[in-house]
Amino acid sequence: MPLTDTAIRNAKPKDKAYKVADSQGLYLLVNPGGSKLWRVKYRINGTERKLSLGAYPEITLAEARTARDAARKQLAHAVDPNAAKRQARIEASIRAGNTFASVADELIEKKGREGRTAATLEKQRWLLKLLGQDFGKRPVADITPQELLHELKKHERRGRLETAKQLRAFAGQVFRYAAATARAERDPAQLLQGALISPTVKHFAAITDTAQFGALLRAIDDYQGDPAVMYALKLTPHVFQRPGEIRQMEWVEIDFNKAVWTIPEAKMKMRQPHVVPLSKQALALLREMRGLSGTGRYVFPSVRTKARPISDNTVNAALRRMGYSKDQMTAHGFRTSASSLLNESGKWNPDAIERALAHMVPGIIRRIYNQSAYWAERVEMAQWWSNHLDQMKDIEIQ
Template sequence: MVLTDTAIRNAKPADKPYKVTDSQGLYLLVNPRGSKLWRIKYRIDGVERKLSLGAYPEITLAEARAARDAARRQLAHAIDPNVAKRQARIEASIRASNSFASVAEELIEKKAREGLAEPTLEKMRWFVKLMGADFGKRPVTDITPQELLHELQKHERRGRLETANLLRAFASRVFRFAVATARAERDPAQLLIGALTTPRVKHFAAIIDPNEFGALLRAIEDYQGDPAVMYALKLTPHVFQRPGELRQMEWAEVNFDKAVWTIPVTKMKMRQPHSVPLSRQALAILQAMRSLSGSGRYVFPSIRTRARPISENTINAALRRMGYSKEQMTAHGFRTSASSLLNESGKWNPDAIERALAHMVAGSVRRIYNQSAYWAERVEMAQWWSDYMDELRSGGNR
């Protein structure tokens, strides 16, 4: 008997499961609760086996017959359809675990174990989100250069040139990790070098004129707002470290007796621990803040929750409230101001200034040397710099 759609629809449930046969081993199993399941009966090596195809009407009669014919072709080549189906399921599972997003997350977890700074890890997670959920589900082995370029150009068309280039570089890291772990054979992002528009290099706006810098210091002194923001703003020019390092400053990192702030490697951009000598003025600012937040973890806690530090845009937002545009001054610009004015003074070794800024020095031996050789000079320079800023704030200029 050859089945028809009418016969299938008219097949009613009975007390026990029963079969409605089609041809060449295909049949429909009708269950007491009404479900109708496609099955194929076949023999391999003399043993009878059954292959499940799915339920009717999700799998139509025509689709069930096509699946039966495909199974018969496998049998003709001595392939067990059940084994082939199981292998296909395993391969699909592997492909799902080898999606761009899953491989990227593995890479991020690896970098976390290696001690990469948390802000950098967060930026990597942000990159994964920017690539989009649909792209993230794509197996790394299937992604072509053209497909990746299409995703990157979405950002390029919106004028986010730097973001597009950063995403290409991040995607390349993910693909190289996939290659290194035997889950991909190539890096399609490598082939896109030069395909995107290169953004113009942007420099952080900074005030380097002594008189203008003095006016900025006076504005900071007059700033009114949340105490954490006020004191963070006051401390920033004294220590001139990266904004992310300062906002995440913890009391456990500050040694008042030795007048040193030690930033752990996990927070440093260059993945090198960094010690910052604290002037008398810097210590006074921290002492004032300690009476407000000393019982918590962070020196400058968020106004919303003491479990987190102030946000990364807090200092910039304060500068805008003071009337300084992003073209005039930025939180990162305090580093440029300090570097420029310290070098201009002619009093300090340029290598000591570079070390104070925590810039990477080539060669591990030279790094170790710089950490020790310039410490005494950096301590003296930190105090001179704070005294100099006091003079600038009062209207003087050495």
């Protein structure tokens, strides 16, 4: 006779455990301690097995019957319910171990082994931290688009539109890596395209007026402070490479005899090595700096320790102390200034200028051609540009 809730409640413990049968193999095991446990008896391959379904009243009679029916359906397809339950438990354990944070850490470590710059890896660790501990502890396969959007909207509400955009892109990388390594089936971040407010594109502030740029160069010559910062400021206009590449410049990268600075691909944004011709003025500045830091690794070491270069905001901070606001000039702005003034001169092939700036040109064949065809022009341009910088210092603002 099938069980009822009343019969279950009236089943009292005895000196020994006993069973109260329901139907189709389902029964309730009443233990001497008072616990009441659901079990299903079944046979597979001629062997009798028992499947645990949980305890009453946490698992109701109706829920126990539903679980029994599900087990019988598995048996109909030659699946052992106990084996399926064990596999589900293993998969749940794996999902719990494969949290978003653990997968993200693994991805960042992989990128480090592939040669990504320290600055890139540091930025990604910062983005992971911004997503929060609670989000990071969630199994990566269980995170929904709504859950990710909730985290991104927190930053959007605070006006951090660019941060929210970067977080979505980073999360997408993690989800795609999880999918590629069989730990997730989809990328929830991809479904959120268009869900966030697009940030207004901001360009790095730069001075492109010849007279005003000359005034800036005079101010740099007059700047007093840590020698590493002083010389980094003076060298930056001559080589006009990215601030991170300049601050991480190492002495082994400088060939004084050939007058070149070779930046390894690990430090380059475009992941390709870049060779910079050095003018006589640039070489003179580096020789002066070699007398100050030549025994160490970095050309521009930190004031705190020679084991690290100056920080990524040091040159910008120096510009602020010189009276230039972030809306007037930035460390990255020297690239814009050089690009604008070199193109404005009309003396140089635009492709040679783009190559000097280490901008990626489309097409593998064109990139190979640009690396060789414009070298002589770039060497000549580097010297002309340094001479032009000296001339600009003499131009007074009207």
